[in-house]
Amino acid sequence: MFKKENKNSGQRKSKCLAKRERRYFFAFTGIALIGFLIFYVYPIGRTFYLSLTNTRIGSSGTDFVGLGNYIDVLTKDKLFLKAVKQSLIYALSTGPLILLLALLTALLLNAKIRARGVFRTIFFIPCIIPTFAVAAAFKGLFHPSSGVVNMILDYFGIEGPGWYMSSKTALLTLVIVSAWGFGVKMIIFLAGLQEVPESLYEVARLDGAGRFKQFWHVTFPEISHVFFFNVVMTTIDCFKSFNIAYFMGNGEGYPANSTLLFPIYLYNTAFKTPFKLGYASTLSWLFFMIILGFTVINFGLKKFYVSDDGE
Missing domain, CATH: 1.10.3720.10 (MetI-like)
Structure with a gap:
């Protein structure tokens, strides 16, 4: 019975430690991740979308042309x-x-x-x-x-x-x-x-x-x-x-x-x-x-x- 309680206690400590490490990870890398999403992922996706349109700077009308x-x-x-x-x-x-x-x-x-x-x-x-x-x-x-x-x-x-x-x-x-x-x-x-x-x-x-x-x-x-x-x-x-x-x-x-x-x-x-x-x-x-x-x-x-x- 004591072994089972010690085992459960050890599992709870490891889970708490894992959660704490995840919080630290996102706390220290959050700014970098946000910057990566804003300045890399979004521009890549945006550029691909624009490649499927006839967008022109200064023009209000934009048509979807697909692979045209x-x-x-x-x-x-x-x-x-x-x-x-x-x-x-x-x-x-x-x-x-x-x-x-x-x-x-x-x-x-x-x-x-x-x-x-x-x-x-x-x-x-x-x-x-x-x-x-x-x-x-x-x-x-x-x-x-x-x-x-x-x-x-x-x-x-x-x-x-x-x-x-x-x-x-x-x-x-x-x-x-x-x-x-x-x-x-x-x-x-x-x-x-x-x-x-x-x-x-x-x-x-x-x-x-x-x-x-x-x-x-x-x-x-x-x-x-x-x-x-x-x-x-x-x-x-x-x-x-x-x-x-x-x-x-x-x-x-x-x-x-x-x-x-x-x-x-x-x-x-x-x-x-x-x-x-x-x-x-x-x-x-x-x-x-x-x-x-x-x-x-x-x-x-x-x-x-x-x-x-x-x-």
Whole structure:
């Protein structure tokens, strides 16, 4: 009888403890949960609803069109296809370039050299400079007639291209300009490199491994999980790139839509005449599916280069 009472008492205490923990959980996370519902869940649901309507900013009438917007985008909107193509080219060009520069710089800054902290700061500074200042500076450097780049090329007898003022080279110029902001990815690589045990390099050197073999058989397997993280984030960041493309292309994909990335097209559709907010919501959902598709591909490719020991 006493055992049964002790058991019931223990169950009551555990239930009271569980209730108290739930109250604490909601008390401490309530604001975050409310914020998540208001600023994430509601906008997502609202955007999906708008994608099924012909809503326009400043227009009082709104009609439910169902999948009409999706059909129009996929079958009639040629600018949609061009913007998607431009974003694909940009992402597949800029992404690998950023990863390469970030990894090489991280390897150099991980070496035992004097003033490493100063050099790390110098390479990270570009990430905190306002985008409009970056665009203005590069427009000056790459100006076809008065830019420093073409002046240097002209000194060596090479005729410089039109860079951002020519539809043939504007997207290439955008890729070059965008690649300079690799500081965040560099810091992530650097953090991963600092976690590689020095003993592994000592064993590799005893086996006669050179620098390349040390990197391929020791460094990369140990940071492969970090590399995978950077691949996923860089892919998403490149597809979502807006600021630098907006300033370099004067907000219109100048010249001749050659720098019209998808986020620019989406923004102009929603917030420039005739303010087709419903149609823009459809574009955003289709763009989300494209980014999701590439993210799934990245996760599928993960098994080919991410070491199990690195996870």
